[in-house]
Amino acid sequence: xxEQRRYLDVTAGVCELLGYSRSELLQMRIDDVTAHTMRxxxxxxxxxxxxxxxxxxxxxxxxxxxxxxxxxYIARAFPDGCLxxxxxxxxxxxxxxxVS
Numbered sequence: 768x769x770e771q772r773r774y775l776d777v778t779a780g781v782c783e784l785l786g787y788s789r790s791e792l793l794q795m796r797i798d799d800v801t802a803h804t805m806r807x808x809x810x811x812x813x814x815x816x817x818x819x820x821x822x823x824x825x826x827x828x829x830x831x832x833x834x835x836x837x838x839x840y841i842a843r844a845f846p847d848g849c850l851x852x853x854x855x856x857x858x859x860x861x862x863x864x865x866v867s
Contacts, residue, residue, distance in 0.1 A: 768850050772797045772813055784856060786831030802827035802835045820844045825857070 768774050777792045785792065785800050792800075801809050805827045816822040821843050828836040842852040 768797060768852070770817065770848075770850070772809070781854070784830075784836060784854075785828065800828050802829045804835075816842050817844055817850075828854075 773796050774792050777789055779789075782789050782792060787795070787800075797813070798806060798809050812822070812824070812826075821841075823841045824839070826838050826840055828838060830836055837857040838854045839857055840852055840854045842850070844850050
């Protein structure tokens with residue numbers, strides 16, 4: 768993603784987890800797939816991530832159908848400005864590691 772929290776690339780696993788096509792997600796921001804209960808935390812968490820360069824934690828995403836998806840994540844900001852995150856769903860039915 769970029770500094771405006773827009774997706775720049777996503778894996779097939781992320782598309783499957785969230786229920787969107789790759790082309791749909793590439794027009795979205797993390798805010799668009801964040802659970803409503805987490806939205807007020809999105810900007811402060813992201814700003815802290817940019818400042819620290821590394822962040823680990825738990826987050827709740829929202830599937831296209833509205834279901835909440837709890838994940839664990841690790842995100843890294845590289846010196847060249849590249850931002851990456853690795854997500855692991857915290858649900859038994861989704862045991863794959865996802866990278867966005």
